[in-house]
Amino acid sequence: MAARLLPATTEQAKTVLKTLPFWAVHLACLAVFWIEFRWSFVALCLALYFSRMFFVTAGYHRYFSHRAFKTSRAFQFLLAYAAMTSAQKGVLWWAAHHRHHHRYADTDQDLHSPGLRGFWWSHVGWILSNRYNRTEVEQIRDFYKFPELRWLNRWFLVPPLTLAVALFLAGGWGWLVWGFFVSTVLLWHGSFLVNSLAHVFGRRRYPTPDDSRNSFLMALLTLGEGWHNNHHHYMASARQGFFWWEIDVTYYLLKLLAWCGLVWELREPPPHVLAEETS
Ligand SMILES: [Zn+2]
Ligand SMILES: [Zn+2]
DSSP states (O other): OHHHHHHHHHHHHHHHHHHHHHHHHHHHGGGGGGSOOOHHHHHHHHHHHHHHHHHIIIIIIIIIITOOSEEOHHHHHHHHHHHHTTOOOOHHHHHHHHHHHHHHTTSTTOTTOHHHHOHHIIIIIHHHSSTTOSOOGGGOHHHHTOHHHHHHHHTTTHHHHHHHHHHHHHHHHHIIIIIIIIHHHHHHHHHHTTTTGGGTSSBOSSOOSSOOOBOHHHHHHTTTTTBHHHHHHSTTOSOOOOSTTSOOHHHHHHHHHHHTTSEEOOOOOOHHHHTTOOO
16 A cells, blocks of 8 residues: 555655745745835836736747747747746747647646636646646647757756846845845736636637636736737737737837837738627
């Protein structure tokens, strides 16, 4: 009996060990109580939240998962590196799992459907579990061919560690705790809300086969990702706020980058897609 229990126990121990850094980063936020408060720290925290949120949505999501625009190989690397400073694992891992989500959204094969597996699992449980560590190469062959992306994907702690060290060297404990730990925890939960709350809370404009929703508040917090029902309706678009009142800061910044010539061929929803509003 003991021999039969051992593998399961080892497996559980591995899972617990793997989640320790996640909880440690949360705990490290408590260090704010030992650091003299400054509003400049709060500003730094928010600046790093929103700038990295841009790279999560423009990089991990709209570019690597959906190829919603084109760019150079150098800027592609920069997008990957900057997105990965959010400590959300490798760029190929992230995009491959996201493509899987769109293929099976809210079916029993979806890894993070809140309707089928509960809020906690869809928010963070699936990431912390030991089941989905592998990069689904078959989902991401188009980007897997770039050796520099494979390298980043393998050494996925390099970008967040360089950011943390740079912050510490530039501004000491205050910058490290507020700029990295607090900002990263907020960024994690802000990003994860798209997997959890955006399939539960909000309005459905399009009758997609999944439970995706549109939410103005979520769109503000996630720089445009809150228009999740729009996105599931037409995922190839670089623009997720389909109408002028649907604020989508990531799209505005991508337009700015396009004017600078750093990205091009931003894909837009065709008129017939916009007109299909029925629910
Ligand atoms: Zn979704
Ligand atoms: Zn998507």
